[in-house]
Amino acid sequence: MSRIGVFVCHCGLNIAKTVRVSELAQFASTLPDVVVAKDYKFMCSTPGQEMIAHDIKQHRLDRIIVTACSPLMHEQTFRKVLAASGLNQYLLTIVNIREQVSWVTHDIEEGTAKAKALLNGAVYRSRLLAPLTSRVIDVNDDVMVVGGGIAGIQASLELANTGKKVYLVEKNSTIGGHMAQFDKTFPTLDCSACILTPKMDAVLQHKNITLMTYCEVSEVKGFIGNFDVTIRQKARYVDHSKCNGCLACTEKCPGKGLSEWDEGLVNRKAIHIPFPQAVPQKPVIDRDACTFFKKGKCRLCEKVCEHKAIDFDQQDTFTTVKVGAVIVATGYDLMDTKPLIQYGYGKYPGVYNALEIERLFNSTGPTGGKVTLRDGREPKAIAILHCIGSRDKNHYEHCSRVCCMYSLKFAHLFKEKTSADVYQFYIDMRAAGKGYEEFYNRIIEEDVKFIRGKGARVSKSAEEPDRLIVEAEDTITGKFVQLPVDMVVLSPAMIPRSDTESIKRLFNLSTDKYGFFMERHPKLAPLSTMSEGIFIAGVCQSPKDIPDTVAQANGAAAEALTIVEKDKLELEATTAMVNPASCCGCQNCVRVCPYGAPAFNETKRVSEINEALCKGCGLCASVCPSAAIIARHFTNDQVLAEMEGLMEF
Amino acid sequence: MLKKTTIDKLPDLAAHLMEQGTLLAPVQEAAGFNFQVIADAKQVDLNFHNTVLSPKAAFFPQMEDFVRYQTGKSILEAVPVELNLKPTFLFGVRPCDVKSFTIMDIHFSGTGLVDPYWQKRRQAATIFGYAFDLDQPAQAEEFYKTLGIGAADPDGSDVFMIRKGGDLLLKGVTLKGEKLLTQLSLLTAASADEEKYFEDYIIRGRDFKTRFTFLADKNIAKKLEDIFHDSDFWMKVSGACLSCGVCTFVCPNCYCFDICDETLFSQGIRRRVWDACMFTDFTLEASGHNPRTQVFQKLRQKIKHKYSYHVRKYGVISCVGCGRCTKHCPVNIDIFSIVEEAMKA
Amino acid sequence: MASSFKQIEDKLKTEAKKLLKTGQVSVVLAYGKGYDDNHPMPYIAKLPSDADNIVFNEYCTHNLARYLVRYPKGTKIAVAVKAADSRAVIQLIQEEKVKREDLILLGLPAYGMKNSKTGEIIDSQTTCGLYNPVLYDTLLGEEVHGQPVVSPYDVLAQYEAMDKDARFEFWKKEFDKCIRCYACRKACPMCYCDPCFIDQNNPRWGEKSPQSHGNLMYHLTRFHHLAGRCIDCGECSRACPVDIPLYLFHKKVAKECEEMFGQASGMRIDDKPVLVNFRVDDSDKILE
């Protein structure tokens, strides 16, 4: 009842050598519904394709089976032939008798027999194929970037420069991310602020960028090309449209809170900007530190503000924007090292984590760039302990990639700023990056001491109470080392943000076992995610340094651009759909779909699949007990029929 | 003429019948007694009250092949499956079940087009009816008495059998039955006393006590018709019903079927299989429209079909009161209590 | 000391009447009189006066959770639950078929339940073996203590020990008996699909004719559908007119699921059904 055409390819001798191709065509012609069956030297060649096109017309074929190489090879080629001949391209079936038959046997009997079985399966399946059409949707031009670290900044600028409108959403009251905390950056040792602040400014000034600081994404609806993202603007208690950034308020404010920027090493005011170069240069009130919010009295800032910008009644507000693509660049946290009690962080004042040290070096930092211990002493001996929590089976197995390098940077800066002896406790040195090995060699020459052995324990020195003892096994000498120092620097693992779970849920991303966002393919699609139209860049994907981060940001911008550049998008045609007459409302499909495509319709009591989100994996169809889901192109009856055909002979 | 043999000789009797054709008789299975094609004469066992499944499958098997075909080949090559039946002996059928055959006859071969399968199977069969034991009280769910069927009613049987202690008395009811009995040399003639016992037994069987005794069938039909639209009533009585098919599959009088094409590797068989008004797809149309989706509609159909529609159409209730539906209902729904309630409604 | 059936029945009546009178619920799912004492029926009380018809005795084996899915969302229902029934309710809550807040669970501790068909005490090995409901709002009787606690899976040993050919023959014989009346799936509180996969004709998953292969397809697939969901009430086996011991297979699958995924069905409301769930560290060993 179908009119099937079977076209058997010799592929020169590639197939013909171990499959009797003419016998195969002859066999095909005996199968029910097969109207023509032919064999030809090279089906994919122009004459081959023309033959198929011609036969479609002449024999009014409505199903085509090409018995040739792998579908991964030429499915597209032959689909085009069908399309050009006015047949729906999904009515094509490819039987793989090269990669999976002729090339894997020398026995022509075996090869021919298997080819017949495969072909028969294809005929069974082919009869049940249905034409499919892909849906075309409009695409929104704008892009959202979430996270205003160097990754987000770079991606935003890149996109904005191409003329696209960008919404940059930053959770803090300033953009800049971790990079803004550093003094110098390896390996070039250029001043972090010098390279970053111009970019931050550019963001603020750019006419195509809507900067949304102190904001969080609260809801994401829609799909590629058509996301509706709702953003929560957290209450700042300062009306930024009135504030002109004079910062008079910050001077008078009596409220005190720990400075996040300075890693809690010092206090800042309740009304504050995080650091002098912050963008935007407008303060927010930290509710928890504010005297008025705590005690109900104060309002000093309100009094001093000439522009009447202070607004204690401000509430969180929500806005929804429409974008075509999203770049997630939410960066990282450092692992909390307090639970690793062997290192005494939080217990001994002389133990610091890496970001605190960054602030100590920084001239805008708590010490104005002077390296002193908490009690004001200058350290005489400093130990830098690598791989704290990283490369550690008990914590994070991954390598944080930048620690070796910033530890070297620290060593250099210590040497520059103090006269202390600097010791590196490392497992091995990882300096793979442009100019990194050279940087390493340079530091070696700076008389830094390297002890190959992971720092095992930090304890208080019995002899000198304000000194610390670092214990380690030197794996080169095999000796147990006990080194008295004044300062210990921990290089903790870089780990995913604490709110990763919620971001993951919002954007329907997946994470690897540590919690870093997973790319669609580690090599071929490292910036895309399984959620179409959503890209990732920077450390939220995996630990990396600034050059890599920036490169990724540019890449993600380009990826996003390929979507929003288009007016229309064609969606996958082989998606799943629910037959409402059979759906029992069990919601299994809703529970399992990796893309959140199915949703339960409470009124109709059945599930429905959003085809724009569906990737056609077919998982839902197999968990649907009442077989209500039609996984297009791989429907239950198609698969069962193919199996029947394969097993017949 | 009344004949007799002893229960000990049952295997011999069975063996005789097996020589002449196919013997179907009750056999003890794990779940209870059921009719089986006898392969070993010793299997035949008359120590049963009634079989789990009704003997209707003897004439209306759960699966009846119509045609063998090959997909991809022309319809001209399809081959109807011929019934080549040997004479069949249906041995030990209780009077209520025998009655069911005569009721089903009206449907399958008595009106409209004749169902050739039913008819042929019926024609090939000789039925050995078997009286209930009047000294054993009826089981709680049985009510055939109400429907005018005696516990020892020979109507519809070809041969009727009554057990007397260790003896089995057999009487030819039809010419076919009579002839058969004369051929069976192992039977002996019964005495006059036994003859009297036999006749009395049949009369005594009419008064055999079952649960319900007060209804006249005509009223049932009318009454059910009256309350058809009283969905509250039907909802109430069907509250527990699961709409499974047990009650219909075990019923000797349920005859609904489906016709299915079952194909494997392009070889196929068109066959009929039992179906039930309780099943989802029974009335589902291609458009998705289904006139009967709710449990109460299905149960109402079942009950009204038996006690009302069937009476309107064929003049007789499509139930013989065997009680199987009630006995096997997983939630103990008692069809006759519903009828009783309907009469009160 | 366990409460007598009569005591529980009285409490059930009182409680049902109270709930209906105060309007806390619009439906009480309990048991009512059947055609004799040994054959009580599931009963749906909607008026306070209906509560007088409620009975509870050792034959009230039916799993009333089966009926919950018939009511529209939001209907306030009180349901009488024995041990396994309460597990069914939990499982239904997990599957979002019913909402906890719409239900009032009247717990029935019960020991010595009997099968209506046979009149015999139900072997607790054929069910989940618990006597007290896992979840309830009010317990209408003393908890059952001191009765032998059987593992629900003990009964399997004999079948697991069988040689595989013998086991195949065992099941073949059993499944061949099946007349495809579907009482098993209809009695099952977790088989709420309408239509069931086996009812469909495009594709037809298993032949409609009651032959070995169609029967096998129906049953094996059903066992899979109930993997990690079957709460071991034994209703399917009791409903089966030809006495196929379906519970054995269900128990085996339940046991395997519990071992592989570390979770028994219907025990905790916050669990997710095991087959629509996974752990990244599920072991590949389970495939061996």
Add this chain to the structure above:
Amino acid sequence: MSSNNPYIPMPVEISNITNEVDTNDIKTFRLTFLNKEDEKKFKYLPGQFAELSIYGKGEAPIGIASSPTEKGYVEFTVQRAGTIVPGLVTAALHNMETGGKIGLRGPLGHPWPIEFLEKKNIVIVGGGFAFTTLRSLINYMLHPDNRSRFGRITVIYGARTPGLLLYKDELAAWGKREDIKTIITVDKGDETWTGREGFVPAVCKEVAPSPYNKVAVICGPPIMIKFTLPVFFDLGFYKENILTSLEMRMKCGIGKCGRCNVGYKYVCSDGPVFSLAELEELPRDF
């Protein structure tokens, strides 16, 4: 057994296929018998139906669209059923080409009561694609041998759009005849439509045939029937003189398989043709 076996279909060949509507889902199949005896035995009247049979797919009951006055073939107008999951038989049939061989069982059911219609004026009301057995009736009555047996014939036929009208050529031909009055209406016309617009019940009211010696024969979608019946009732037609045809899922077509009952009537063997009077006796719910 097979020759008298009502379950075994007769082989027929598809000799012609007409695509009736612009949505391509209704086609008329002309079938010719492969065995001459079968053709002789297949005696039918308008209103009857038959089971079309495709081995491997199943059977579907379809009303006979041709008239017994057309010799040598029978015609069926079939809609491809099922919206999401295609109907097994009808989809397969739609995939067939001329020369294809299928099975046919019938004729089945009761025809329109021809003798009763004789000497009467007849109003035929059809909606959508349920016009098939009405077409059979019209062609039967219009046949020169038969025309004189019947009084005036009025046909009111409606469809949703002009593209969905069946038998367009015949409609045009009837429109030109003197001995039949044809009123065609569509719910919504298109650019090319010059005919009437409006729903069938409204048109019936407008045309308002007098009930005297008249019979109304009505077939259409349930919604149309629902609103048309009262119109005729109000016009004064006797319930006995309003005829319609029912549909229910069926399998055997001969009153054995037990699924197509409406009350105690089986649609297949007692119907599908019923008068309004008969229908009112049957329960409205199934």
Add this chain to the structure above:
Amino acid sequence: MSFEPKILGIACNWCTYTGADLAGTTRLQYPQNLRVVRVMCSSRINPSFIFRAFQLGADGVLVGGCHPGDCHYNTGNLYARRRLAVTKKILEFSGIEPERFRVEWISASEGNRYAEVVTEFTEQVKQLGPQTKFKISR
């Protein structure tokens, strides 16, 4: 002639099917008893497919998917792992030799592993002999 089993394979498009192609491109030789159905993801496999395969006369069934964690659809094979494990237990308890059903994770780059698995599985199924338990006999 020695027993040549019929083995049904179901392979996911992204890993195992591609891996099988790689086995071909590298001209690895393996027995020809396996006939592969291509699906997009191993999670597409309905348990009934497996039961059906045995009913259709498969002497063995081999399912191939991406390694857990590498699923093209993120988590598909993690569900599949559980579902197929249950399928296997059901087969086993119903009396079919569990060795007739195998699930293997084979990535797109593991052409050699594909060839090995097929060779080994074919050999194993050969040892087991014809599968008659589920096979529909007509």
